[in-house]
Amino acid sequence: MKAAYITRYGNINDVQIDEQPKPSLTENAVLVKVHAASINPLDLRVLEGEFKAILPVPFPFILGNDFAGTVVEVGSKVSQFKVGDEVYAKTDLNGAFAEYTVVQQSSLALKPQNISMELAASLPLVSLTAWQALVEIAKVKAGQKVLIHAGSGGVGSIAIQLAKHLGATVATTTSEKNIPWVKALGADTIIDYKTMDFEQELKDYDVVLDTQGGKILEKSLNVLKRGGRLISISGPPDHAFAEAVNPNWFLKCVIPLLSWSIRHKAKKRDISYSFLFMQPNGQQLSEISKLVESGKINPVVDKTYTFSEIKDAFHYVNTGRAKGKVILKISE
Structure with a gap:
């Protein structure tokens, strides 16, 4: 699968887009085809190694913290989701800047029905x-x-x-x-x-x-x-x-x-x-979905980039001038 990853801590120029192995599925996890992901200031801090003393990452490391997509496979003990469900989540360990990602079912929620994949991807983190x-x-x-x-x-x-x-x-x-x-x-x-x-x-x-x-x-x-x-x-x-x-x-x-x-x-x-060290939580995301569907919360997206434009997207986030979120379209 195509993924955006790093092989060392560094800067935006160290981000590579190339083939990486598709993540393996465990019994309580869900494999999702990623349609859209969002770039957060947190991604820049991880890329630069700000947390390496406390939370080191294994290399090569696929970047990205939240996404929206479609379920393509479920683990043997997954009961809350099925193939074809449109979902969104804050990632666990596997990155969101990839064609596929794996997430625990406890971290996952059904995407709000009234918004696009791009808007949904802006929300989890x-x-x-x-x-x-x-x-x-x-x-x-x-x-x-x-x-x-x-x-x-x-x-x-x-x-x-x-x-x-x-x-x-x-x-x-x-x-x-x-x-x-x-x-x-x-x-x-x-x-x-x-x-x-x-x-x-x-x-x-x-x-x-x-x-x-x-x-x-x-x-x-x-x-x-x-x-x-x-x-x-x-x-x-x-x-x-x-x-x-x-x-x-x-x-x-x-x-x-x-x-x-x-x-x-x-x-x-x-x-x-x-x-606050935010944790993935599918139950809380489900409550947020209800607020989005009732119009109480509206996603806020500033710009959308294609996957191949990821470095341009990172540079824009790095300016600190984004109004709301910056989105990557991973696949249709």
């Missing part, structure tokens, strides 16, 4: 991130105030819609040109990060979803009320992450130390800090 942050960790309730950083990005654009569905009042940060767009997504308060300081404009928030890390993460403490929650997908990892990835004993001790400073500052203000 970002919608699961938003769901696990706002529903699972923060348990957002109607009437609460939620700040979502980078509202025009892949995670932000879905998180705004989900938070509004949950009944929250939503603030977000973006650039001036994107203000009408994030307002249409449902944002109530919009901070132009180039001319305004969210730290000065917002206060007494219940939840902050941080997608930026660094100074933005620390400044977010100042907009939260006592008892609030700071959830980050870009900040330093915590104990829960160390338990989830189960590294060697040395890293298991070291990893939580990386977030000691932000956790200490948060604790002094009676704020809870969590690093």
Whole structure:
């Protein structure tokens, strides 16, 4: 099968498209013919080896984290899916940038019936991130105030819609040109990060979803009320992450130390800090499918590229200017 892969950590120019063995099927897994996949900033971080000390990958490694496609074969113990089902998922181990991928049935869900494969492929990673942050960790309730950083990005654009569905009042940060767009997504308060300081404009928030890390993460403490929650997908990892990835004993001790400073500052203000290590989850994706089919969440796609244009797609994602997601059409 044709696949996009790397044989070493490096940069975008190290991505190759060539033949790779079709992944083998296990008893609880499903083989999917991939129609479309999406490129995430996470893919660039994996490519560059940012996680190699904690989560090393085997080479050659097929890239890609989420996809939509059609079931072509099921394992002997698979009962939830059948050949011909249109599905989507966040990958387990096998990459999405390939003509075929294998995924555990527990990670898989039926694609929303009212959208295309390309739109469905834009959803798994970002919608699961938003769901696990706002529903699972923060348990957002109607009437609460939620700040979502980078509202025009892949995670932000879905998180705004989900938070509004949950009944929250939503603030977000973006650039001036994107203000009408994030307002249409449902944002109530919009901070132009180039001319305004969210730290000065917002206060007494219940939840902050941080997608930026660094100074933005620390400044977010100042907009939260006592008892609030700071959830980050870009900040330093915590104990829960160390338990989830189960590294060697040395890293298991070291990893939580990386977030000691932000956790200490948060604790002094009676704020809870969590690093979100998003996990594949077919049951949650099924709930997201219902929200898409009812019009509560609409996928947001900026550009679509052919498989052969993958390096151009990576370069565009790397600019950080994408509004929503960037899609690869793998096959018809």
